[in-house]
Amino acid sequence: MERSQMVIGFASNPIRGSVVSPRHDHTPATTRGITGTTAASNQNRLMRIGITCYPVYGGSGVVATELGKALASRGHEIHFIAYSMPFRLGTIRENVSFHEVNVNAYPLFEYPPYTLNLTSKIVDVVRYEKLDVLHMHYAIPHATSAVLARQILAQDGIHVPVVTTLHGTDVTIVGQDPSFAPVVAYSINQSDGVTAVSDFLKRETENTCQVCKDIRVIPNFIDTTRFRRQMKDYFKAALCPNGEKVLVHVSNFRPVKRATEVVEVFKRLRDDNLPVKLLLVGDGPDRMPAEHLARELGVIDDIRFLGKQEPVEEILSIADCFLMPSGSETFGLAALEAMACDVPVVATNIGGLPELVEEGESGFLCDLGDVEAMTDRVRAILTDDALHQRMAAAARARAVDHFDADRVIPIYEDYYREVIERMAMPV
Numbered sequence: 001m002e003r004s005q006m007v008i009g010f011a012s013n014p015i016r017g018s019v020v021s022p023r024h025d026h027t028p029a030t031t032r033g034i035t036g037t038t039a040a041s042n043q044n045r046l047m048r049i050g051i052t053c054y055p056v057y058g059g060s061g062v063v064a065t066e067l068g069k070a071l072a073s074r075g076h077e078i079h080f081i082a083y084s085m086p087f088r089l090g091t092i093r094e095n096v097s098f099h100e101v102n103v104n105a106y107p108l109f110e111y112p113p114y115t116l117n118l119t120s121k122i123v124d125v126v127r128y129e130k131l132d133v134l135h136m137h138y139a140i141p142h143a144t145s146a147v148l149a150r151q152i153l154a155q156d157g158i159h160v161p162v163v164t165t166l167h168g169t170d171v172t173i174v175g176q177d178p179s180f181a182p183v184v185a186y187s188i189n190q191s192d193g194v195t196a197v198s199d200f201l202k203r204e205t206e207n208t209c210q211v212c213k214d215i216r217v218i219p220n221f222i223d224t225t226r227f228r229r230q231m232k233d234y235f236k237a238a239l240c241p242n243g244e245k246v247l248v249h250v251s252n253f254r255p256v257k258r259a260t261e262v263v264e265v266f267k268r269l270r271d272d273n274l275p276v277k278l279l280l281v282g283d284g285p286d287r288m289p290a291e292h293l294a295r296e297l298g299v300i301d302d303i304r305f306l307g308k309q310e311p312v313e314e315i316l317s318i319a320d321c322f323l324m325p326s327g328s329e330t331f332g333l334a335a336l337e338a339m340a341c342d343v344p345v346v347a348t349n350i351g352g353l354p355e356l357v358e359e360g361e362s363g364f365l366c367d368l369g370d371v372e373a374m375t376d377r378v379r380a381i382l383t384d385d386a387l388h389q390r391m392a393a394a395a396r397a398r399a400v401d402h403f404d405a406d407r408v409i410p411i412y413e414d415y416y417r418e419v420i421e422r423m424a425m426p427v
Helices: 002-010 039-044 059-073 114-129 139-154 181-189 199-208 233-239 259-271 287-296 333-340 371-383 385-403 405-424
Strands: 048-052 077-082 096-100 133-137 162-166 193-196 215-217 245-250 276-281 303-307 321-324 345-348 363-366
Touching: 048 059, 048 114, 048 139, 059 077, 059 096, 059 133, 059 162, 059 333, 059 405, 077 114, 096 114, 114 139, 133 139, 133 405, 139 162, 139 181, 162 181, 162 405, 193 199, 193 405, 199 215, 245 259, 245 333, 245 371, 259 276, 259 287, 259 371, 287 303, 321 333, 321 371, 333 345, 333 385, 345 371, 363 371, 371 385, 385 405
Parallel strands: 048 077, 048 133, 077 096, 133 162, 162 193, 193 215, 245 276, 245 321, 276 303, 321 345, 345 363
Antiparallel strands: none
């Protein structure tokens, strides 16, 4: 019990009752003689993994949290390090600890220096929990803090590799801002391993950032045993008492998600007298403009603004079509969740979406801003039962065959071990 008590006492805001399995060897992986182990023993070795992400409602935080939960279920010891509890973590889990980053406001600082607070917390967690690897989701400030923490720890003979996963806007928006670009490039180049969630993002990083690191593409994933169509007839009957079709949009309602275009598409469908309801899931700055537009267009009574919802798979289980008119998507996790629930997707033909949605098979891809084309594609799915059934089956099959957690998690495990071994090799 000594190990468990130490974890509970150290985590400044742990999951209540959270403990990790006792471990007898407290030596960091890079000093445990990994290079002398056999490939088989290394493959089966459990790891202590630190994960930092934005703990809010959004793709990168969701992926990071689900990755940690999946790794913990496979026996690895997971330590989340963030300024608040990750959105999807929430409950007591074996092998999972949460370490809160305390951000203190001093009069000297106009803005709290979160990057430095995070660095100090990473140093503490690595030092006391003997982490094998750090996995940072999002280039700055997370990778920046981890690289600095690694340098601080190296002074004490503690060597821990840093893996950075690029999720999108850390490269496509923040990475293009002159005030951040040099730090983004440095943080990526100084990482011991770098992954991207799509081929598109890998190319974008190589073409727009001054990056000289090899980037490994590891796609986002979902648990397809959780995300699957469920029998929710009572739920659909409550929302659609007259048997209407259901169009769904899920996002953080930032301007790039173009939520008002979802309302425009819905208005055109209603003008065609199509019996359909619209469910909007999530919250953010563009929720209010979407509500205002719905009132102006006279369709507010057929729209439900549901806010942030967990579990979202229950809503997706009554959906007939999923609409994603985004102006930028490096992957499209919300679309993948819909596909796993047998929901055809209509999305924009941008970013990493063509790597996920197969045009004419699991859904349709439209030009950015082409509301008329999106309306036509949604209408076809909602009115042609044979097309809908074919696309629904194809969507589910693609999610299971290519993006299931059981396929992707082992890729991350192998990559961690590869990076750990590389650091352990003599220079």
